[in-house]
Structures are given as structure tokens and as C-alpha cells.
Amino acid sequence: MKKFILSLDQGTTSSRAIIFDRKGLPVSTAQKEFTQYYPEPGRVEHNPEEIWSTQAGVATEAITKAGLESVNIAAIGITNQRETTVVWNRKTGKPVYNAIVWQDRRTADFCDRLKNEGYDQIILEKTGLIVDAYFSATKVRWILDNVSGASEMANRGELALGTIDSWLVWNLTRGKLHVTDVSNASRTMIFNIHSLKWDDELLKIFDIPASMLPEVKSSSETYGEASGIFSTPIPVAGIAGDQQAALFGQMCVDPGMVKTTYGTGCFMMMNIGTKPIKSKNRLLTTIAWKIGNKTDYALEGSIFIGGAVVQWLRDSLGIIKKSADVEKLAAKVKDSEGVYFVPAFAGLGAPYWNQHARGSITGITRGSMSAHIARAALDSIAYQTLEVLLAMNKDSGIEIKELRVDGGATLNNSLMQFQTDLLQANVVRPRITETTALGAAYLAGLAVNYWADLNEIRQQWQVDRTFIPGIKPEETHSLIKGWQRAVKAATTWADDK
DSSP states (O other): OOOEEEEEEEOSSEEEEEEEOTTSOEEEEEEEEOOOBOSSTTOOEEOHHHHHHHHHHHHHHHHHHTTOOGGGEEEEEEEEOSSOEEEEETTTOOBSSOEEOTTOOTTHHHHHHHHHTTOHHHHHHHHSOOOOTTSHHHHHHHHHHHSTTHHHHHHTTOEEEEEHHHHHHHHHTTTSOOEEEHHHHTTSSSEETTTTEEOHHHHHHHTOOGGGOOEEEOSEEEEEEEOSSSSSOEEEEEEEEHHHHHHHHTTOOSTTOEEEEESSSEEEEEEEETSOOOOSSSOEEEEEEEETTEEEEEEEEEESOSTHHHHHIIIIIOSOSSTTHHHHHHTTSSSOTTOEEEOOBTBBOTTTOBTTOOOEEEOOOTTOOHHHHHHHHHHHHHHHHHHHHHHHHHHHOOOOOEEEEESGGGGOHHHHHHHHHHHTSEEEEESOOOHHHHHHHHHHHHHTTSSOOHHHHHTTOOEEEEEOOOSOHHHHHHHHHHHHHHHHHHHHHHHTO
């Protein structure tokens, strides 16, 4: 019987399922958007039950679309939006509150307090993370402090917490499994990336009961079986946070290899091998994956608003009808004519980590049009990526000559060309751009011997197009200087309140 791998790709704005064959090619895809809740400025929530229902729905739809049945699925791999946090009742399986999304800033003041009390160094040493509202621990604390009765229930051992991978596995296995993998655990601010264990001292700082925590597993092993939504049980055998899964899907498995994913946010990761490097340039040190007894680490620069800036042009500003229209609108002008858009809707991530910064558009004149704003919005994705790459160069001591790219925005050729011009490095787009889902599929497939080893998988990675710098380095200097002035304006606005 012909077998396939089912990859569940639970993202920030939609749930997707992709079925891959032995060659690593997608056979069928199903996708469904779900509701974004913005209860107050700076707050972003999802309904965990809607996340589960959309993910379960697209999983069965993808199988049906491919003309397959659950017996044809060798294993399920899961990849997920990271840091987004759910707390639920162990007995009923019901969430006690909405999922608090990674973009949410409600705990920024709490993070400031932790820094003022000197906890930022302990947290950085143990977790590789900078204290920020981005990560899960402060979100859990907020739920325990603000949902009536939650703290008492947690202390009695009645509540479970998890990132989205844990929530999906819990539901796939009908509450039998409460697990996560090392890559997701490393994004919580309570997991020690050196000992690979939940850290008692950090749990004490955040006052989170250990009874709430999932068991931490490797990224590629058979955790258990999915039952209920499928006619026959299917092994759940791979888990990785979305950016780590993309790094694996891009086959950046050797130290020094770098990828950027252009999604709702943009995330650059460099494989740094089996020993963590402490960043001197405000990047994160994180776990890439654990396969067998080998743990790989990565340096990461997180950009909170990437493709989401295009959604903002569509939904809030109304200057485009659908996201794909942005390239056509931006192409109406030669360049942004000095207009810069800093999309700090959720603060600024790497290398600034200014959680109070807010979005700004600078350099507007009477002649500025919607096309200039669209162009500046797209340019902002490339400028933010440049800053992270420069920080990565400094931390690693490696001059990065090639950047592997994936995600929706990579289909925008003009953006990719502008990116390569700014970076003065080759930008390589693979033939299969669904590398996040593919990475999760590879991790699951390796666990059940669907693929023999990494060497077999390496053969599958193919280049679609390589973008080569078309301008001289000195031509980028004034562009970059203008961007840095615009960022300064956005941060001054935040600091001078």
C-alpha cells in the first residue's frame, strides 16, 4: 500500500494540512483561516477550540482531496505558531481563556518589572531568550492572575498549559498525551536549553506550578496515536516550532547555514551546531531540534511584522483588495521616494527588542501616493531582514554569502531582488517553498523510517531561483541610513512619552 506523510501546519492566521509523498512533494493541501481577536490595543487572541476545529477539518479534507484514507498515512508531523499559549482544564479539556498570541503585548510592563528586578540575566543565561512579552511564561502568568479561579485550580493540579503543538496533540490523542518538543519548550522562558529540562528557579520566578507542564520530548519520535477524527489510528511522530521546522525543511542541517521565513512575521535562523552560542547582538539562542540523542541549536532574529504589514494595507487601510495586489500597486512607482514604513505594530523585535515602539510612516510629501506606501511596506520587510543578518554575521563570525528563503512573500520577485541588493548576498528560493510543513513531515517520516536518513532527504532539496545583487554596496548606504533614521523616529516616539 502506498504511504504518505500528513503535515499539520498550524499558523498565526490559518490552519493548513499538506500531504507529502516520498520525494518530499506536496500531494494535496487544505487551508482554513480562523478568527483574530483584538480585545484591546496591543492584545491579540485566538479561540483554541477554533484552532483545533479548523486544524482537524483541514487534516481530513487534505486526505480526502488526495483520494486517500487514513490507512495511507504513515505518520503525522506537527508544526505550529510558537509562543502562543493555551491553558486548559485537564478534566474537561476546555480552555479557561482564549489563546494569548505571540504578538500580544499585554505583559510588556510585567517584563519591564522583571528586568528592573534583575531577572533578565538569569533568564538569558538559562533560556537564551531576552525578556519580552513575546514568550509564553508571562502569558501563562497573566491567565493565572486574571481568570477567576485559575490560580487555585492550577495549584490543585487541575490545569494544563501548552504551546499550540501541545494543544493539538492533546486533542488528537483525546487527552491521552500532554507533550511538547524541545524546540517549542525553548520558546517559553521557563525551559533550560543546557539541561533540556523545565527549570525550577524560573518556574519560581513566574510562579507557575510544575503540574501544569507538558512532558518534553525530542522533535522526531513516535509520541502516540491520533484517533477520533481518523477512521484508523495514525502515529504522531514529529513536532517542531514553525521556524525550526522551516530550518529543517530547508535542509540547513550544517552549522553556518541560514534561512529566513517570510510569514506573518519574518524569522531568520542560523544553524550553530551542538553547542549554544551566547549572542552579543541581541539575537536569541534557541534549540533547533533534537533527533535521537543529538540536539542542534540555532541563532534567531525575530521580526514581529513581516507579511502582516500587507494584511494591514488590505484590512485596515483598504488600499488593496487582496494581499496579492500589493506587488502590482508597489510596481507603479520606481521606488518609495524617501517614504519609510516601520511596522512596529507589536513593538520591535531583533536586534532592538523595544516592546513599546509603535508603527510609523516617515518621509511623506504632498506627492506621496498609496503606491509609495505599498512600496515602503514591502521594503520594510527587506530592511528588517538586513538588520538581523548583520547581527548574525557579528555573532557567528561567519560572513553570510547565501540566504535560503521560504514563505508566501518569496513569490514576490521584486521584493526578493530588493532583498538581495540590500544584503549584498545571494538569496536562494527553493522549488518547494512550503518548507515549514515539509520540515515537520521530514521529522515525522524519519521517526517511522519513511525516509532512511538525512542523506536521503538532502537529495530532495532543489533550487527554484537564485537572486543575485544587481547594485553596488555603496548604492545601498543611503537607503539603509534612511531606514535607520525612520527606526529612530519610531523608538523616540515610544521612549519620549
